Amino acid sequence: MNPRNTSDLIEAYLKKILEERSMIEIRRTEMADLFNCVPSQINYVINTRFTIQRGYAVESKRGGGGYIRIEKVQVSNRHQFLTQVNQLFEGELDERDGHAIIHRLFDEELLTKREGNLLLTVLSKSVLGASKDEQKVRAAILHGILERLSYEEKE
Template sequence: MGHQNTSDLIEAYLKKILEESEMIEIRRAEMADLFNCVPSQINYVINTRFTIQRGYAVESKRGGGGYIRIEKIQIANYHHFLEQVNQLFDQTISEKDAVSIIQKLYEEGILSKREGNLLLTTISKAILGKSEEENTIRASIMHGILERLSYEDKE
């Protein structure tokens, strides 16, 4: 296995806890001490790896008794979930964010591996090119996909 950086270790630690509990509360300073890093690195991991696109809701309270609450989003209603995801972006979306959404759809069983791979190709920079309209075209494709999926019944 390759070398893991501190951010990877923090992410793995939090995900391991979340496997056993739907929600966790952590303190930035305590986590920073545990991983021998600065509190801003904890913020970085949470802001980039525990996003709504990846299936997490994060609530943060700053100050002396501050905490960060991370909760796995339970997807009981696929239609509602797809509508929420569709509202995460407007007229543009980056390739990175679109990939995160497609990955979450696959993880939730909404897309098959084959469908996910086809969509990843469709929304890639290699296909859309590096034009000014790339993120706009990608957003249109993603909105269309999410709307179509929300009208289908989950088996």
């Protein structure tokens, strides 16, 4: 990924730190000063790019001594991981979250690059958008994929 905007730069900066450490604590205002942006942009990046679907646990404390703690979730048991991912959503799933889950499955080496790209296409709005139940269909497809991957892990 070649960072193009401030949000991309913030994301890349935080991910670089997380490569070296398993957990980081940041302060919104300090990050905003560093990137010459408003603190709400830091919140936007954290809320959209550091989600559990993407493999991050985020804890936030507001106030004078407030912080945001970001931790990369480590997968110790693939079957348990797949079960937990399957429980992240119920009957509907938007495209952004569906794609985040596929990327996480790829990162955990449960999908090849080719399989991941095919699934990104299948779950895309351009394919499923013709259906009035797009989010329900996407959720059903992804639940089926996760169950199948979980079944294969047991063997």
